[in-house]
Amino acid sequence: MRFIFKTSYEQDIRLAKHGGHLFWYGLLAVGLVLAPWLLPEYWLAQLTFVLIYAIAGLGLMLLAGFTGQFSLGHAAFLGVGAYTQAILTNAGWPFPLAMVCAALLAAAVGVVVGLPALRVKGIYLGIATLAFGFIVEEVLARWESLTGGNAGLMAGPPALFGWTIDSSAGFYAICLVTVVLATLGTLNLLRTPTGRAFIAIRDSEISAQSMGIHLARYKTLAFALSAALAGLAGALYAHKLQFLSPDQFNILQSIDLLLLVVIGGLGSVHGAFLGAIFLIAMPQLISLGKDYLPEAIGQAPGLQAVVYGAVLIAFVLFEPMGLYGRWLKVRTWLQLFPFYRQGMFKRQKSFQKSDRLK
Amino acid sequence: MQFVQLVISGVALGCIYGLIALGFVLIYKATETVNFAQGELMMLGAFCGLAGSTLLGFPFWVSVLGTLAAMAVIGVLTERLVIRPILGQPAFSIVMLTIGIGYVARGAITMIPGIGTETHTLPVPYKDEVLKLGELVLSAEQLVVIGVTAVLCALLYALFRFSKLGIAMQATSQNQLAAYYMGIPVKRLNGLVWGLAAVVAAIAGLLLAPITFVYANMGFIGLKAFPAAVVGGFGSLPGAIVGGLVIGVVESLSGFYLPEGFKDTAAYIVVLVMLMVKPNGLFGEKLRKKV
Numbered sequence: 261m262r263f264i265f266k267t268s269y270e271q272d273i274r275l276a277k278h279g280g281h282l283f284w285y286g287l288l289a290v291g292l293v294l295a296p297w298l299l300p301e302y303w304l305a306q307l308t309f310v311l312i313y314a315i316a317g318l319g320l321m322l323l324a325g326f327t328g329q330f331s332l333g334h335a336a337f338l339g340v341g342a343y344t345q346a347i348l349t350n351a352g353w354p355f356p357l358a359m360v361c362a363a364l365l366a367a368a369v370g371v372v373v374g375l376p377a378l379r380v381k382g383i384y385l386g387i388a389t390l391a392f393g394f395i396v397e398e399v400l401a402r403w404e405s406l407t408g409g410n411a412g413l414m415a416g417p418p419a420l421f422g423w424t425i426d427s428s429a430g431f432y433a434i435c436l437v438t439v440v441l442a443t444l445g446t447l448n449l450l451r452t453p454t455g456r457a458f459i460a461i462r463d464s465e466i467s468a469q470s471m472g473i474h475l476a477r478y479k480t481l482a483f484a485l486s487a488a489l490a491g492l493a494g495a496l497y498a499h500k501l502q503f504l505s506p507d508q509f510n511i512l513q514s515i516d517l518l519l520l521v522v523i524g525g526l527g528s529v530h531g532a533f534l535g536a537i538f539l540i541a542m543p544q545l546i547s548l549g550k551d552y553l554p555e556a557i558g559q560a561p562g563l564q565a566v567v568y569g570a571v572l573i574a575f576v577l578f579e580p581m582g583l584y585g586r587w588l589k590v591r592t593w594l595q596l597f598p599f600y601r602q603g604m605f606k607r608q609k610s611f612q613k614s615d616r617l618k
Numbered sequence: 619m620q621f622v623q624l625v626i627s628g629v630a631l632g633c634i635y636g637l638i639a640l641g642f643v644l645i646y647k648a649t650e651t652v653n654f655a656q657g658e659l660m661m662l663g664a665f666c667g668l669a670g671s672t673l674l675g676f677p678f679w680v681s682v683l684g685t686l687a688a689m690a691v692i693g694v695l696t697e698r699l700v701i702r703p704i705l706g707q708p709a710f711s712i713v714m715l716t717i718g719i720g721y722v723a724r725g726a727i728t729m730i731p732g733i734g735t736e737t738h739t740l741p742v743p744y745k746d747e748v749l750k751l752g753e754l755v756l757s758a759e760q761l762v763v764i765g766v767t768a769v770l771c772a773l774l775y776a777l778f779r780f781s782k783l784g785i786a787m788q789a790t791s792q793n794q795l796a797a798y799y800m801g802i803p804v805k806r807l808n809g810l811v812w813g814l815a816a817v818v819a820a821i822a823g824l825l826l827a828p829i830t831f832v833y834a835n836m837g838f839i840g841l842k843a844f845p846a847a848v849v850g851g852f853g854s855l856p857g858a859i860v861g862g863l864v865i866g867v868v869e870s871l872s873g874f875y876l877p878e879g880f881k882d883t884a885a886y887i888v889v890l891v892m893l894m895v896k897p898n899g900l901f902g903e904k905l906r907k908k909v
Contacts (some may be wrong), residue, residue, distance in 0.1 A: 376890065380897045382650045383852065388893050389846045391886035394841075402879040511841065515717060522714045531897055561735055562728025562834070569721025576715040577703055585696060 262595070273451045274443075292436055296429035304428055306544070310536045311435040312496045317520045317532035319489030321448060324518070325527040326455070327482040328462030329377055332386045333393025336373075337487040339400055339509030341366045341494025342408055346415035346504055350455050355418035359438075359495045366491020367484040369396075374483030377581030378476045381465070393514055400491055400506040412505035415498040435496055442489055446529060449485070462527075490517075498554045519568065523575050533585040542568070620755045624870050630760035630829070632866020633767035635885075637822035638843035639850065639858035640774075641815040647791040647853055648811040651701060651712045655720035656819055657840015662723055663689050663820025664827045664836065665733075668740050678743055684713060686817050693816025697809045705808075720837065727834045733836055740827035755890060763825045770821060771859055778855070842869075845889035851902025860900060864888070 262280070264273050276282045278573055283320040324330045348358035378390040400407050407413055417426040417433060425431060449455045457478045460468035469475055498504055516539060521561060524535025546564055559564065579586055585605070593600045630713045641656045653659075666688050700715060728734040747758035778784035789797040790807050798804045807873025823836075830836065850857025865885045871880035880887075892899065 297844070330713075376893050380893050383646075383713070384848060384893060384897060386652075386713065387848050388890060391889050393843065395883050395890075398883045400878055438851065511838075518714065520718070522711075526710075557729070560729035560731065562725035565721045565724075565725030566729065568720040569723075569725060571720065571753045572718035573700055573715055576711045576718065577700065580704075580707065580711055 261296075269416045283449070296432055301428060304432055306540055308428070308432050308435050308500060309541045310533075311432075312493050312500060313517075313520060313536035313539055314533045315385050315496070316344060316490045316517055317524065317536050318442055318446050318529065319486040319493065319526075320517050320521050321526070321529065322449075322458070322489065323458075323482055323486035323534045324521055325531065326450065326462060327458040327479065327486075329381070329479060329482060330386055330518075331389040331486070331514075332511070332518070333373070333389035333391075333396070333514050334486075334490055335509040335511070336393040336396035336514035337366045337370060337490035338494040338497065338513065338517075339396060339504075339506070340369050340487075341491030342415075342504050342509070342550035342579040343400060344491070345495035345498040346413050347406065349416055349419065350414075350615060354420045355434075355499070356420065357428055359415075362495040363488040363491045366389065366494065368486035369489025370483040370485075371480055371578075373487070374480040377479050390511070390514075393509075393511060397506050397510055400509065407504075410506060412503055415502050415504060417502070418499050423574065429497060434499075438492060438496060443529065446489075448614055450529070454478070454481065519572060523572065525584030526580075528582075528584040530587070531582050531584040534587075538583065542571075620874075621680040621871075622755060624874055625867055627752070627760060628867035628870030629863055630763045630866070631870060632846075632857050632863035633763045633848040633859075634822050634826050634829075634839070634862070635843045635865050636859040636862020637767060637770070637825070638819055638840050639847035639862050640855060641819045641822075642843065642847045643850075643852060643855055643858040644815045644818065646847075648787060648857075649701070649808050650708065650709070651705075652716070653815065654713060654716040655696075655837075656815070656838075656843065657837035658723040659689065659693070659816050659819035659837075660718040660823040660826070661727065661832075661834065661836060661837035661838060662692065663816075663823035664768065664832045665727055665823075666820065667824045667827065668738055668832050671741055673740075677741055678741070685820050685824060687817040689820035693813040694809045696816075697812035701812070702805065702808070724834055724837060737831040737833040740824070740832055742817065742828045745828055759828045763829070766821065766825055767859070770818070771856075774855065776877060783807075783810070842885050845885040845892075849892050849899055851899025854899070856902035857899055857901030866901075 262278060264278055277286065286360060291298075295307060299594030316334070319337070320331065320334050323334075344362040344365045345355075345358050349355055353361075373389060373392050377385050380388060380482055400409050403409070404411075417424055418431065419425070425434065450459075457468065457473045460471065460473055461475065461478055461482075481576065501508075520535035520539050521531060522535075523538050524533070543564065546567055550563070575582060581588070590606055592604065638656055638660055641659065642653060645651055645653045645656075663685055666685040670676050670684050671678055675683070676684065696719060699711070700719065704715065706710060716867070742759075744758040744762055749756045749761065776784075778788060783880055785809075786802045787807055789802055790801065790804050794804050826836070826839070840844065842865065844864065846862040847858050848861070849864050850859070851862025865888060868888055869881055869884045872884040876884075
């Protein structure tokens with residue numbers, strides 16, 4: 261067992277709480293850096309997708325998991341980022357500059373979406389973001405002079421002053437650097453006053469407000485940052501797929517992102533990564549399992565939807581903190597062995613709370 | 619004349635939106651749960667009707683009644699098995715749960731070999747009949763949609779106004795704890811509300827089936843019923859129907875008078891404007907959170 265005796269605020273906000281963190285995250289970092297040499301091409305591509313989705317997941321996690329505002333239209337930000345990146349790099353901009361622009365433009369769009377969030381909350385906000393997602397998808401499909409409409413838009417590999425990165429290992433490196441920066445940025449944000457304000461808003465808007473937190477400003481900021489991260493992920497997504505069409509950014513993509521944060525574990529940075537791994541690994545696992553199922557079930561087109569839905573239901577019912585919550589339980593079990601008690605993580609039974617008459 | 623024609627077809631479409639929105643509102647009022655699977659319940663209802671009248675070969679009316687009964691059972695079971703265990707958890711997890719239910723329902727229908735991936739037409743006795751009133755051409759499907767919606771609204775009004783059950787449901791939706799103290803079986807009522815919402819969804823599905831087709835993804839129309847529920851005010855039953863009519867008429871008119879592309883987004887533009895101008899909707903109760 262490990263006891264951490266905190267003696268200063270410096271120690272409290274340190275990112276690595278103890279030597280174990282340094283060791284394991286160091287090992288993970290080494291593994292990720294060496295991945296292009298260790299993994300075959302196909303798995304490297306999957307890992308790249310995991311990293312891209314993890315960035316988008318971080319964005320949605322910041323909004324849904326830490327600020328408590330939930331968005332059903334996050335694919336729109338992904339789409340704005342992806343199209344900006346594709347259009348700018350096609351026009352010959354160096355890719356890092358285009359990525360910054362993609363993130364900024366997505367953030368600007370996020371501010372616009374955040375405006376209704378100042379007046380509405382809960383389910384109304386969900387519907388506002390849903391509506392917004394549909395409108396963006398339609399704009400992407402109809403603004404043919406810019407986006408190519410439903411015929412789609414080609415995006416080249418990332419290029420910088422005539423130097424093109426077209427190997428998958430090179431692109432993986434770009435994604436890895438972006439992910440590391442995004443993660444460190446998010447972790448750092450969460451220990452600043454801004455991040456603390458987000459969490460306060462999530463836990464109770466009224467008490468946050470009475471502590472002097474400017475709700476409107478922080479909610480808009482949360483939307484902007486979340487959208488910027490999603491835009492960044494979209495930019496990488498454009499290079500990865502090299503072909504964009506509006507239906508890649510529809511409601512199903514938004515729900516996939518929500519699935520990612522819920523299954524990963526709401527309110528944890530780890531959750532974004534675990535959820536991304538789940539989202540990418542699940543279709544693979546399903547196609548592996550298909551061969552063992554009877555023909556009628558294994559080959560049916562709806563299998564994936566059923567499995568996704570069932571997994572989602574199971575997580576909400578039995579493990580509301582997601583994969584990260586499960587890991588916390590396992591870790592506590594190991595740390596306390598043999599003293600782990602049943603019910604240490606038991607959810608409190610509560611009366612149904614009403615938003616209307618509280 | 620063309621304007622009237624467009625309005626009537628918009629009203630017919632709006633009735634469908636309104637009926638789906640009615641399901642949202644029923645469940646929301648009673649259990650504070652937003653059911654994202656309402657569209658999928660509608661889809662299941664349409665498939666039940668299809669199975670009854672084509673596979674099993676029942677007469678139309680028998681299969682309609684069978685569908686309603688089957689959907690009521692499905693609604694009650696859904697509430698009992700997955701919704702009740704997590705009541706009291708944050709709204710977000712319940713929303714995700716209902717999205718999961720929607721996925722499962724859609725996937726399960728798609729998995730039925732030979733039926734799930736096809737589009738079907740539901741044979742109804744009033745198919746392809748038209749009524750000519752002067753220059754107006756009214757199709758029987760649209761008139762049936764409007765008529766059935768009106769009758770259903772009257773029935774629901776009577777239920778909530780005069781029957782003991784309906785009054786108990788109202789009490790539950792206003793304050794669960796107080797209703798429980800008064801001896802109202804809140805849990806059982808919540809189950810019944812889900813059953814009722816599933817029946818309303820099934821009626822919407824059966825009415826929509828002759829106008830469009832029956833296919834696994836028809837539940838996505840439920841996403842357009844959200845704007846309807848919001849425009850009417852999420853907690854108001856008449857509001858849901860009025861909101862549905864507004865959305866339907868706006869969609870029908872914008873499909874004709876505005877450039878292409880506005881038809882599909884009109885509902886969402888209306889709802890965004892509504893949320894900015896009047897977030898509580900047309901008939902919504904104005905409530906604020908007190909500490």
